[in-house]
Amino acid sequence: MSEGYHHLLAEVIDTALKAGHEILQVYNAGFHVEFKNDSSPLTEADKSSHKVIQERLKNYFPVLSEEGKTIPFEERKNWNPFWMVDPLDGTKEFIKRNGEFTVNIALVENQIPVLGVVYAPALNKIYFGEKSKGSFKAEWNQGGEINAEDIIRSAVSLPINQNGRKFTVVASRSHLSSETEKFIDDLKNEHGDIEFKSSGSSLKLCLVAEGAADVYPRLAPTMEWDTAAGQAVVMYAGKAVLNYHSGKLMQYNKPDLLNEWFVVK
Numbered sequence: 001m002s003e004g005y006h007h008l009l010a011e012v013i014d015t016a017l018k019a020g021h022e023i024l025q026v027y028n029a030g031f032h033v034e035f036k037n038d039s040s041p042l043t044e045a046d047k048s049s050h051k052v053i054q055e056r057l058k059n060y061f062p063v064l065s066e067e068g069k070t071i072p073f074e075e076r077k078n079w080n081p082f083w084m085v086d087p088l089d090g091t092k093e094f095i096k097r098n099g100e101f102t103v104n105i106a107l108v109e110n111q112i113p114v115l116g117v118v119y120a121p122a123l124n125k126i127y128f129g130e131k132s133k134g135s136f137k138a139e140w141n142q143g144g145e146i147n148a149e150d151i152i153r154s155a156v157s158l159p160i161n162q163n164g165r166k167f168t169v170v171a172s173r174s175h176l177s178s179e180t181e182k183f184i185d186d187l188k189n190e191h192g193d194i195e196f197k198s199s200g201s202s203l204k205l206c207l208v209a210e211g212a213a214d215v216y217p218r219l220a221p222t223m224e225w226d227t228a229a230g231q232a233v234v235m236y237a238g239k240a241v242l243n244y245h246s247g248k249l250m251q252y253n254k255p256d257l258l259n260e261w262f263v264v265k
Helices: 008-029 044-055 091-096 149-153 179-190 203-210 226-233
Strands: 034-035 042-043 064-065 082-089 102-108 110-122 124-132 134-139 168-172 195-199 217-219 241-243 262-265
Touching: 008 044, 008 110, 008 124, 008 134, 008 149, 034 168, 042 044, 042 091, 044 082, 044 102, 064 226, 082 091, 082 226, 102 226, 110 203, 110 226, 110 241, 124 203, 124 226, 134 203, 134 226, 168 179, 168 203, 168 217, 179 217, 195 203, 203 217, 203 226, 203 262, 226 241
Parallel strands: 064 082, 168 195
Antiparallel strands: 034 042, 082 102, 102 110, 110 124, 124 134, 217 262, 241 262
């Protein structure tokens, strides 16, 4: 990543914080759930978060968001760099009120995320990765005032050493396919007694980046905006998000925005 993008990190973190604030306003007040054409849920929080992110980042580069996915490939194929955004990843977790939802913002250049921020507003936790600097995690107390500079200053570098734990696999709380279950069974045959963690949204990628898990298999459908920000955190922590079939690094802004199956390790 060009050093010319480094100044954007604080802006992206601040944007994620403001989007997260909008989400929590809805989360704490109660909300109505709509359903999109594909039967996936949508709340006012998705819309409010999208509006904040779009308004703050569109003047830098184009924004490709889950809420703006109808932009044709002929238009977006020349976007380089561009923002890949999921304003509320883990809407099902949001509706369940378990806190495991995130704001995902990535800057993608030449089909690879070069900067990514994953913010879990209900958990007071944020991860960010940047090609020239590495990946980091910050946490703070409930109700405490926080800003981007505080986060950058206090964040700890990833991965965090967690020697002594069992081999750990993390998987989706809401989307555990039969193929994923077989993948986990194969890991048990290879490693013996393993630990299984279940988590929502892109936090699963961040758990691998952090060192709290060894592998995250996703052998089920996802979209590009689900993974781009988390992939940046993973990559710049020295790990990888790999296409399950080809073993190659996951790429973005394809004609079809549906991801292939992948494994994070």
